[in-house]
Amino acid sequence: MEGSQSLGESWKRAGSLRGAMGEPPSRRREEAAALLNLHKRVGTEGMTRANPAADHQARVLANHRAKRPQILLKILSNRPEILPEDEEVNTDWLDSEFIAECLCWHNVYRQRHAVPVLTLCPQLCEKAQSWANHLAHTNSFFYRIDKEVGQNLFCRLINTLQTDVTGQEVASYWYGAVRQYNYFKEPDVLHANVNAGHFTQMVWASTRKFGVGKASSRAGKILVVAHYWPPGNISGQFQDNVLPPLPETETDSVSGSDTSTSRSTSEFPT
Numbered sequence: 001m002e003g004s005q006s007l008g009e010s011w012k013r014a015g016s017l018r019g020a021m022g023e024p025p026s027r028r029r030e031e032a033a034a035l036l037n038l039h040k041r042v043g044t045e046g047m048t049r050a051n052p053a054a055d056h057q058a059r060v061l062a063n064h065r066a067k068r069p070q071i072l073l074k075i076l077s078n079r080p081e082i083l084p085e086d087e088e089v090n091t092d093w094l095d096s097e098f099i100a101e102c103l104c105w106h107n108v109y110r111q112r113h114a115v116p117v118l119t120l121c122p123q124l125c126e127k128a129q130s131w132a133n134h135l136a137h138t139n140s141f142f143y144r145i146d147k148e149v150g151q152n153l154f155c156r157l158i159n160t161l162q163t164d165v166t167g168q169e170v171a172s173y174w175y176g177a178v179r180q181y182n183y184f185k186e187p188d189v190l191h192a193n194v195n196a197g198h199f200t201q202m203v204w205a206s207t208r209k210f211g212v213g214k215a216s217s218r219a220g221k222i223l224v225v226a227h228y229w230p231p232g233n234i235s236g237q238f239q240d241n242v243l244p245p246l247p248e249t250e251t252d253s254v255s256g257s258d259t260s261t262s263r264s265t266s267e268f269p270t
Helices: 001-020 026-048 052-078 097-112 122-138 168-179 189-197 196-202
Strands: 150-157 209-216 221-231 259-263
Touching: 026 196, 097 168, 097 196, 097 209, 122 209, 150 168, 150 196, 168 196, 168 221
Parallel strands: none
Antiparallel strands: 150 221, 150 259, 209 221
């Protein structure tokens, strides 16, 4: 009996100790607690840990936003400038040897007739070059319907001996029709254009600005377009604007198989 009582008292004391100190140690319980604690830590770090892909995307977006003003400025700086018609602008058109030479020889011939020299007009050069490109692309040869400018056209077939044309050659060919013009008779527009219209437009006294363009077609042709402002070849104004050459000057002889035409804006019905 005494031994049984001693064993019971021992269990009671062990139960009191468990109540005071908690559950007895358990390996399975400790592993579960450690795993739970690890999950909590991983979850917290996952919320704050940097995502490399997201960081890269954020940097790219920030860089793009920083460069946006520069990109916009570049686009605006490359946009064609709209200028008033009467405003003179500096361009690189005179850097073209063909354009500079063609203008020079226009003025050489105009001085023979004691009329003011022409000045190069960037807008007329752009317009003439655009039409020359159109004629070359379509393999055609006709005038732009435009009442605001006078026009001259030139065409030459390319061959092994003549692969290009100079500004002097074009101007000299247009001026060669001077021999067909009668200064003492007021011609009608049709007669002037058929026989000497390109010459009369070249030396038209009231014309002040000039532009020219040149293009090559796939068919082996070189096409030249010249624009003049104010336009010449106006009916009823030939004797006032096409003056005889000065006595000490002589006309050039021109030969070749080039095609050249001129047209007055007054040919079009108003």
